[in-house]
Amino acid sequence: xxxxxxxxxxxxxxxxxxxxxxxxxxxxxxxxxxxxxxxxxxxxxxxxxxxxxxxxxxxxxxxxxxxxxxxxxxxxxxxxxxxxxxxxxxxxxxxxxxxxxxxxxxxxxxxxxxxxxxxxxxxxxxxxxxxxxxxxxxxxxxxxxxxxxxxxxxxxxxxxxxxxxxxxxxxxxxxxxxxxxxxxxxxxxxxxxxxxxxxxxxxxxxxxxxxxxxxxxxxxxxxxxxxxxxxxxxxxxxxxxxxxxxxxxxxxxxxxxxxxxxxxxxxxxxxxxxxxxxxxxxxxxxxxxxxxxxxxxxxxxxxxxxxxxxxxxxxxxxxxxxxxxxxxxxxxxxxxxxxxxxxxxxxxxxxxxxxxxxxxxxxxxxxxxxxxxxxxxxxxxxxxxxxxxxxxxxxxxxxxxxxxxxxxxxxxxxxxxxxxxxxxxxxxxxxxxxxxxxxxxxxxxxxxxxxxxxxxxxxxxxxxxxxxxxxxxxxxxxxxxxxxxxxxxxxxxxxxxxxxxxxxxxxxxxxxxxxxxxxxxxxxxxxxxxxxxxxxxxxxxxxxxxxxxxxxxxxxxxxxxxxxxx
Numbered sequence: 001x002x003x004x005x006x007x008x009x010x011x012x013x014x015x016x017x018x019x020x021x022x023x024x025x026x027x028x029x030x031x032x033x034x035x036x037x038x039x040x041x042x043x044x045x046x047x048x049x050x051x052x053x054x055x056x057x058x059x060x061x062x063x064x065x066x067x068x069x070x071x072x073x074x075x076x077x078x079x080x081x082x083x084x085x086x087x088x089x090x091x092x093x094x095x096x097x098x099x100x101x102x103x104x105x106x107x108x109x110x111x112x113x114x115x116x117x118x119x120x121x122x123x124x125x126x127x128x129x130x131x132x133x134x135x136x137x138x139x140x141x142x143x144x145x146x147x148x149x150x151x152x153x154x155x156x157x158x159x160x161x162x163x164x165x166x167x168x169x170x171x172x173x174x175x176x177x178x179x180x181x182x183x184x185x186x187x188x189x190x191x192x193x194x195x196x197x198x199x200x201x202x203x204x205x206x207x208x209x210x211x212x213x214x215x216x217x218x219x220x221x222x223x224x225x226x227x228x229x230x231x232x233x234x235x236x237x238x239x240x241x242x243x244x245x246x247x248x249x250x251x252x253x254x255x256x257x258x259x260x261x262x263x264x265x266x267x268x269x270x271x272x273x274x275x276x277x278x279x280x281x282x283x284x285x286x287x288x289x290x291x292x293x294x295x296x297x298x299x300x301x302x303x304x305x306x307x308x309x310x311x312x313x314x315x316x317x318x319x320x321x322x323x324x325x326x327x328x329x330x331x332x333x334x335x336x337x338x339x340x341x342x343x344x345x346x347x348x349x350x351x352x353x354x355x356x357x358x359x360x361x362x363x364x365x366x367x368x369x370x371x372x373x374x375x376x377x378x379x380x381x382x383x384x385x386x387x388x389x390x391x392x393x394x395x396x397x398x399x400x401x402x403x404x405x406x407x408x409x410x411x412x413x414x415x416x417x418x419x420x421x422x423x424x425x426x427x428x429x430x431x432x433x434x435x436x437x438x439x440x441x442x443x444x445x446x447x448x449x450x451x452x453x454x455x456x457x458x459x460x461x462x463x464x465x466x467x468x469x470x471x472x473x474x475x476x477x478x479x480x481x482x483x484x485x486x487x488x489x490x491x492x493x494x495x496x497x498x499x500x501x502x503x504x505x506x507x508x509x510x511x512x513x514x515x516x517x518x519x520x521x522x523x524x525x526x527x528x529x530x531x532x533x534x535x536x537x538x539x540x541x542x543x544x545x546x547x548x549x550x551x552x553x554x555x556x557x558x559x560x561x562x563x564x565x566x
Contacts, residue, residue, distance in 0.1 A: 042184060042253035044094045044171045045153065049225045050076045051213065056092050060156075063088035068332075069321045072107040072135050072167035073215075074225035075332040078155070081163040087114075088164070089156035094171055098148050102173035105139040106155060108132055110164030114156045117171075121145020135167075168222070175253060185211040185248035187256040188229075198238040198266040200340050200383045203246070204230045205258065211248035217257060219243050232336035235380035236265050275348055275416060278565040279304040280558060281448050281491060281540035282547065283352065283420075286310065287325045291500070291545035295330055296338035296349065299544045300552055302559025305418060305446075306342060306544070307352040307388040311378065313360045318367025318403070319374040320353055320360055322382070339383045348416045351378050354390035368399040372406035379411060386416030386445070389436075397435040404436075408443045419447045420493055420540065423454035423467075423476060429483045438484050448491035448540030451476060452504025459527060467504045471525040473514035477536075478529050481518070487535035494539065496554040500546035508557025511539050519565060538562040 046056040050066045051074050057064065064080040071077040080088035096102065098121070106115050108129065115138040116126030127140040144151065153171055157164040190206035203216065207229050216224045216231045219242060224231060236242060241264045245257040282303040285291060299306050311320040324330050339349045353360055353375070362371045375387050387407065389400070408415050417440065425433035426449045437447050451473055456466045459475025460482050466472060473492050480490050494511055495501035513523035521532045539558050541547060547554045 042172060042175050043249075044096065044173070044175055044253065045092060045169050046094075046251045048169045049074045049167055050078045051225055051227065054078075054090075057090050058092070059090040060088060061086040064090045067165070068323045070109060070135070070165060073223055074167075077165050077167035079163050079165050080155070080157060082157040082159055082161050084160045087156040087159055089154050090166070091152050091154035092169075093119075093150050093152045095150050095175070096144050096148060096171075097174045098144055098146050100174050101141065101143050102151075102171055103139065103141050104153055104169075104171050105137055106166050106169040107135050107137050108155070108164060108166045109135055110157065110162060112158035112161050113138070113164045113166070114158075115140065115154075115166075115169075117142055117151050117153050119148070119151045121148030183210065184253040185209070185250055185255045188214065188246045188248050188258045191244070191246055191258045191261050193244065193261050193263040196263050196265055197340065197343055197383075199236050200232055200234040200336075200343075201236065201242070201244075201263050201265065202230065202232045202337050202340050203244055203261075205246050208248040208255070210250055211255075212250045213248075215247045215249060215254065217245040217247070220245075225249075226331075226333045228331065228333055230337055231333050232340050232383065234336060234340075234383040238265055240265050274346075274414070275445055276304055276563075277488070277535070277537075278562045279446070279491075279538045280555065280562050281305040281307060281418060281446070281493075281538070282496075282544040282555070283307045283309045283540075283542050285543050285545045286322075286328070288327050290549075291543065292548040293328060294545050294548060295328075296335060296342060298548070299342070300547065300555040300559070301345075302555040302563075303544060304347060304538075305416065305540075306347060306349045307390075307418065307420075308349060308384070309352045309543070310390070311351050311353050311360075311375075314374070316370050316374075317364075318360070318362045318370035320351075320371065320378070321374065322351060322378050336382055343383065343385070348385040349383070350386045350388045350416050350418060351375065351382070351384045352388035352390050352420075354392060359393070360391060362399045362403050363396045364399060365402065368403035369406060371400075371403040372410065375407055376410045385414070386411070386418070388418040388420060390420040392422055395432050395436060397432045397439060400436050401439040404440050404443070408440075415443065416445050417443060418445050420450055421447065422450050423452075423457050425449075426476075426480055427458060428479075434480075434483065437489070441485065441489070444485075444489050446489050446491045446537045447480065447485060448493040449476070449480065450493045450542075452493070452495050452501045454504065460529075461527065463527070465527070468506055469525060470506075470510050470513045470517065470523070471527040473506075473511070474517045474524060474529065475527040477514070477518060478527075481529075481533050481536075487518075487533035488537050490533070491537045492539045494541055494554075496541040496543060496547035497550040499549070500542050508554055508561075511558050512561040515539065515561065515565065534566065538565075 067079045082088040114128040125142045188205040248255040421433040460478035516523035
């Protein structure tokens with residue numbers, strides 16, 4: 001399967017020594033921490049959540065960029081990387097009133113992260129944290145002088161230290177009554193909730209004149225910023241009541257909150273999608289490689305499991321992240337809403353790890369923990385039902401087992417785990433992929449082996465079969481069925497068209513014959529299994545996009561057949 005590799009920029013580390021101690025003493029820094037400003041106060045910072053890139057911000061030595069993960073809210077955050085002679089300061093000049101009090105705050109991650117304001121006309125202020133492994137809010141206050149009409153707010157790291165991340169910078173207090181710009185927008189109206197599941201809810205509201213964005217509040221805390229009038233909130237607990245409000249924003253400030261709506265999520269034990277007895281899996285491409293570009297909402301209704309391809313490796317061993325390809329012109333809010341809508345229709349959506357060029361490595365206890373933590377974070381963020389393992393460059397069965405069991409402990413019994421090994425990876429129960437599948441048999445959903453791009457292989461009868469035939473599919477699936485997997489955990493993976501893979505395409509009717517041969521002993525070629533497997537799960541294809549490019553021939557031919565199996 002294809003995959004576009006994205007690079008991750010990291011900083012370098014060196015000792016601070018006596019220079020750091022001297023510099024800290026000279027700055028007169030305040031203690032880090034503090035209480036956040038009231039949500040109803042006007043935020044004078046423009047582009048505070050970096051949703052518009054670095055617009056309105058200036059970073060020293062081109063040290064800053066924006067990233068989609070981690071983000072405290074919305075879809076973006078600032079990432080700035082210090083150097084040996086640069087502290088990666090990112091700053092913005094903000095209009096203020098003389099003789100007025102202000103609160104400055106921001107959410108940060110990293111080592112030696114600073115937040116401050118200069119040009120106050122009184123005492124310039126700064127606050128910092130020596131280490132924030134997760135999101136931590138910095139906050140400080142100051143008063144302006146008698147002639148002060150603007151201040152500069154900034155964040156920075158420390159020389160030679162790793163990159164830091166900042167988000168949701170806020171300078172709250174009275175704005176400039178005579179300054180240019182639009183008035184603060186009115187509060188949004190028409191807030192409604194729909195498509196609530198056990199872990200997510202879709203919100204929508206009416207547009208507000210003059211607004212350039214909207215903030216979503218969950219039980220009084222801002223959880224995300226969006227540009228449109230819809231948002232999907234994920235990571236909710238089952239059978240729990242939540243209160244939601246929305247505000248409108250522009251460059252001048254933030255509106256009052258909308259009228260609140262209260263939503264109770266569904267029960268976790270019986271709510272939300274579950275994989276049917278016989279299921280069709282399809283991979284959705286988060287990139288454009290010549291197949292038909294789709295949104296999740298465009299995925300054909302025959303697919304029961306939609307695998308989003310692919311998550312990316314990060315600089316942290318074992319950890320993964322996910323970013324929508326900008327070429328798709330697909331907003332994160334719409335992506336989340338489409339996932340929720342598919343789940344409301346009974347489908348499961350999982351995040352796929354790997355692909356042809358995927359380089360995720362889980363080979364020790366630390367990377368196993370990083371894998372579980374990062375995949376669970378993506379499930380919480382986007383509402384994914386689980387994970388697909390498509391590591392085509394091998395895996396370590398000991399630590400991948402450890403990682404998937406740790407993920408299961410976090411996600412619970414409704415976690416969907418699928419795999420898409422290459423044919424060679426499932427030739428023997430002693431192979432790493434096969435061993436992993438057997439190790440997690442009690443929590444595994446299905447293994448959809450890629451019966452293509454493989455040439456000839458041995459079947460369970462010891463004979464060699466050529467790909468592209470019903471015998472190849474049935475004799476090789478028999479290896480897994482007789483090797484310890486439950487029939488419900490075995491699926492046949494095939495390309496959706498001749499363009500979708502280098503070799504191994506078969507007509508949908510051949511897939512149907514192979515399923516019938518395995519399930520009830522009819523439609524077989526020269527190979528006929530010694531027994532039948534009525535519970536065989538179904539079939540998978542790469543990809544829903546290539547299927548769409550071929551007029552939905554694969555899903556129209558295989559889907560109804562799978563769903564009609566007893």
